[in-house]
Amino acid sequence: MILNTWIVGLMVGQVTILATFTFCVLNALLIFLNWNYDSSDEKQYQLEKRTYLVSALMKFALVTHLFLFSLTALALDEISELLPGAMCAVGVLSANEYGFPYVYLKIVAVFLFSTWLIINYIDSKQENYPLVSLKYLLLIIIFPTIVFETVLFFKFTLNLDPQVITSCCGSIFNEKNIGVGGLISALPNRIALPALFAVAILSGFLAFSDVGARRGRRTLRTLEALTWIVFFILSLMVVISFISIYIYEMPTHRCPFCFLQSEYNFIGFPLYGLLFLAAISGFNRGILEWFKLNDSLAGVISTTQNNLGRIAVFSVLGFLLVGFTPFLVYYLKTGRLI
Amino acid sequence: MIKTIKATKIYNQGRTNEVTALFEASVEVEKGCIAVLKGPSGSGKTTLLSLVGCQSKPNSGEIRIDGKRVSKLPDKFLNAFKRQYMGFVFQNYQLIPDLTVSDNIMLPLLPSGIVFKERIRRADELMDQFDLTKRKKFKVKNLSGGEQQRTAIARALINRGKILLADEPTAHLDSQLTDEFLKIVGRIKDMDYTILMSSHDAKVCENPLVDRVFEMKDGRIIQ
Numbered sequence: 001m002i003l004n005t006w007i008v009g010l011m012v013g014q015v016t017i018l019a020t021f022t023f024c025v026l027n028a029l030l031i032f033l034n035w036n037y038d039s040s041d042e043k044q045y046q047l048e049k050r051t052y053l054v055s056a057l058m059k060f061a062l063v064t065h066l067f068l069f070s071l072t073a074l075a076l077d078e079i080s081e082l083l084p085g086a087m088c089a090v091g092v093l094s095a096n097e098y099g100f101p102y103v104y105l106k107i108v109a110v111f112l113f114s115t116w117l118i119i120n121y122i123d124s125k126q127e128n129y130p131l132v133s134l135k136y137l138l139l140i141i142i143f144p145t146i147v148f149e150t151v152l153f154f155k156f157t158l159n160l161d162p163q164v165i166t167s168c169c170g171s172i173f174n175e176k177n178i179g180v181g182g183l184i185s186a187l188p189n190r191i192a193l194p195a196l197f198a199v200a201i202l203s204g205f206l207a208f209s210d211v212g213a214r215r216g217r218r219t220l221r222t223l224e225a226l227t228w229i230v231f232f233i234l235s236l237m238v239v240i241s242f243i244s245i246y247i248y249e250m251p252t253h254r255c256p257f258c259f260l261q262s263e264y265n266f267i268g269f270p271l272y273g274l275l276f277l278a279a280i281s282g283f284n285r286g287i288l289e290w291f292k293l294n295d296s297l298a299g300v301i302s303t304t305q306n307n308l309g310r311i312a313v314f315s316v317l318g319f320l321l322v323g324f325t326p327f328l329v330y331y332l333k334t335g336r337l338i
Numbered sequence: 339m340i341k342t343i344k345a346t347k348i349y350n351q352g353r354t355n356e357v358t359a360l361f362e363a364s365v366e367v368e369k370g371c372i373a374v375l376k377g378p379s380g381s382g383k384t385t386l387l388s389l390v391g392c393q394s395k396p397n398s399g400e401i402r403i404d405g406k407r408v409s410k411l412p413d414k415f416l417n418a419f420k421r422q423y424m425g426f427v428f429q430n431y432q433l434i435p436d437l438t439v440s441d442n443i444m445l446p447l448l449p450s451g452i453v454f455k456e457r458i459r460r461a462d463e464l465m466d467q468f469d470l471t472k473r474k475k476f477k478v479k480n481l482s483g484g485e486q487q488r489t490a491i492a493r494a495l496i497n498r499g500k501i502l503l504a505d506e507p508t509a510h511l512d513s514q515l516t517d518e519f520l521k522i523v524g525r526i527k528d529m530d531y532t533i534l535m536s537s538h539d540a541k542v543c544e545n546p547l548v549d550r551v552f553e554m555k556d557g558r559i560i561q
Contacts (some may be wrong), residue, residue, distance in 0.1 A: 040344075040400045041398050127411055234556070
């Protein structure tokens, strides 16, 4: 067990989020079971007051969760100095079997929480709380994510042993390594890059496509949401197999974490930030189609979808600009590829 | 225009100092009418006015304005609704003493996004109507009681709402100023406003301008 400032800070953050979330879910359950907008009795007014509180607390918890995500990246880097063999966050995450599952779950949680925040935002734009029951049901459904995340986080941090030698990123993200890291590193760029651009074009095509029937539109937008998930995964692969080698200017170094460090001007933060923003906006743009329950909601949701679409497009362009600039600079400087 | 259905307001609910200020109060005021809430101090007049004025929400029951269930509106929408529909004249006017008459009158328009020129135009129009033009640049603290009240009324009308609420508007006025106030109320009624006032002044309650009197006692409408 390592109890340094970073870990203690993350523990406090994680527990705060879980506690807030738990309080909100208990209230959400109460609201979900008793909500009756048409009623003007005391109980309903109290629920309406309670929904403000839950919304405000959840906004705090979920935004803190997003903030903690970037803080985790910094913390893991700092902790790497305490573990023999670790050169960056990858070494820390691979120090026990809980590290990577924790990060994967955190990524899933970010997507789920962003959806909840957007639905909450849309609900707050309406006079009659049309999405209250749905959004609290969703909150109850996503609650286990934060519980598992907290469990994994504590399993991971409490099982960090400074006596055990861990692997470095060079060995994990190596073409010869048998594992996910090795597989991604060995991915040929002639497949990964065209696949990434093809998915991006497909997302764009789906975004501009429309069908008359509501059911057809839902299918179309769901497909669009899925393409953004695929785009996100492919982008991470391209970051490891292509973008990273130009950032490090080394053919064998493919770590997706080292470029979060100051030596590489923290380029990883805008790179991942824009990727997350693009994928989350695009994903939610598609998912929102399912919440067009009436004409009034359809209007607000369509506006939100347009805004999310714009955010997604600009974020993708930003991601490509940040990610491919090292490649262009290298190519212009040397006239060759790595 | 104004309808309350079994509106109940309890302050400090669940605490030792719990007070039921209003209990199942149902009133209805038609558009363009003047209604007065009459009753002794502590009878729930101000509470009912604050519910109708969207200043607070009932614990149970409904408040409907122009058919809209305002008691169910989320705060964000309630504020917008209040700005659009309501004008309030408070018992002690609640003017800002160090601002001029003109600035006090224009104050409610600040969050509405109305351009400055239009604000000035509306304020000038109201000052002209209420004989305040000569006092335009005077600080409110230097005005007489009657002038302060006219300023408060002008401020309540600047948003061009549909409802004017007044809480004990004649409490600090002498007989002559009360007459003057009632004349102004008559003019406002002619502007198609619905007016709801609280008062225990017989001169107000028995005035022929008043269409309806609701008598209150211990938080209940008794007549």
